[in-house]
Amino acid sequence: MSEFIPPGTRFFALPSPFPMRRGGTLHGARLAYETWGTLNAARDNALLILPGLSPNAHAASNAGNPEPGWWEGMLGPGKPIDTGRWFVICVNPLGSCKGSTGAASPHPDDGEPYRLRFPDLSIEDGADAAAHLVRALGIERLDTVIGNSMGGMSALALLLRHPGIARRHVNISGSARSLPFSIAIRSLQREAIRLDPNWNEGRYDETRYPENGMRMARKLGVITYRSAMEWDGRFGRVKFEAECREDDPFGPEFEVERYLEGHARRFVRQFDPNSYLYLSRSMDWFDAADYAPGSVRGDGGDEDAKVIAALSTVRLEQALAIGVHTDILFPLQQQEQIAEGFRRGGTDSRFLPLPSPQGHDAFLVDLARFGPAVREFLEH
Structure with missing residues (x-):
């Protein structure tokens, strides 16, 4: 399998060797990124975006690539993240297949893909890689780091492991640790991939x-990315025309089934399965409680209290945690916990629950709600 790198992607060479948190090292690894706007003379107008599992670094159109990006409505001149004011950096997560080094990348020893030779990947590895990039760009302190979904985890790891790297933080539909439901869903997704005979212990090709x-993995994911309210309002129980159905007594017949199938087929050849496995597992492993002060971490007490204690050690000027009522993957109480943890440490921290019907993916599509919230925070 090859990597899926959009035009205009830039590359940063990570320190070599690059140590991984769970053991092993990467040699000759790189981080893919794109930028918008201009870094000012004081170098204090930089904003870092850490995305979720599947996006590339192309969050919006720019000089290197005029195609619309995955957050096009949010990022650009005059938009909520105003590139007339901010110098914006968006990275493709370490471990991905869209430019950053991952399981689909060539191994330096033989040029063949890493496949399962890639070291165990943690959220912290991606955060450390992003920190190296920020400093290589001559930025001692970001104004703001924004993390979406998995990127919300990465942002917390960045703040916990690199004190003082940012003045402010916006956590969007993120979490400080995975709950059992999201772990269970991702476990099923990984099992679906691994049980496919063509996976062949990671040794597949085109x-x-x-x-x-x-x-199947993508369908499971899409079901959790949106809400039951949206599925009902968007599709109801509408069936498609009989002549469009497959000659299969148990084949799809409802419009929602056809939507899931179409969405899955558009995704499968655009993402490397091994990379998906590594990134998915890294989310299950992440737990901010690992960074709680020693007396709290070792007392065997309430795990949520440890998360709060860990986040209270982060020194920020301002923070905003945004979530939606209909998110079943990273439910609202997780964003509330993030805001509370920062508040305990003295940060001017706010929790903003939004009434979007569109579930976990609302930050990608419900910009009428998310846009003003982000704009207000950045302009404050």
Whole structure:
């Protein structure tokens, strides 16, 4: 399998060797990123975006790539993240297949893909890689780090492991640790991939690709990215025309089934299965409680109290945690916990619950709600 790198992507060479938190090292690794706007003379107008599992670094159109990005409505001149004011950096997560070094990248020893030779990946590895990039760009302190979904975890790891790297933080539909429901869903996604015979212990290629496993994994994901309210309002129980149905007594017949199938088929050949496995597992492993002060971490007490204690050690000027009532993957109480943890440490921290019907993916599509919230925070 090849990597999926959009035009205009820039690359930063990570220190070599690059140590991984759970053991092992990367040699000759890189981080893919894109930028918008201009870094001012004081170098204090930089804003870092850490995205979720599947996006690339192309958050919006720019001189290197005029195609619309995955957060096009949020980022650009005059938009909520105003590139006339901010110098914006967006990275593709370490471990991905969209430019940053991951399981689909060539191994330096033989040029063949890493596959399962890639070291165990943690959220912290991606955070450390982003910190190296920020400093290489001559930025001692970011004005703001914004993390979405998995990127919310990465942002917390960045703040915990690199004190003082940012003045402010916006955590969007993120979490300080994975709850059992989200772990269970991702476990099923990984199992679907691994049980596909074409996965072949990670040794697949373009002709023998675990398409069925990836289709099922993506469908499971999409179901959790949106809410039951949206599925009902968008599709109801509408069936598609009889002549469009497959000749299968148990084949799809409802519009929602057809939507899931179409969405999955568009995704499967655009993301490397091994990279998906590594990134998915890194989310299950992340737990901010690991960074609680020693007396709290070792007392065997309430795990949520440890998360709060860990986040209270972060020194920020301002923080905003945004979530939506209909998010079942990273539910609202997780963003409330993030805001509370920062508040305990003296940060001017706010929790903003939004009434979007669109579930976990609301930050990508419900910009009428998310845009003003982000704009207000950045302009404050």
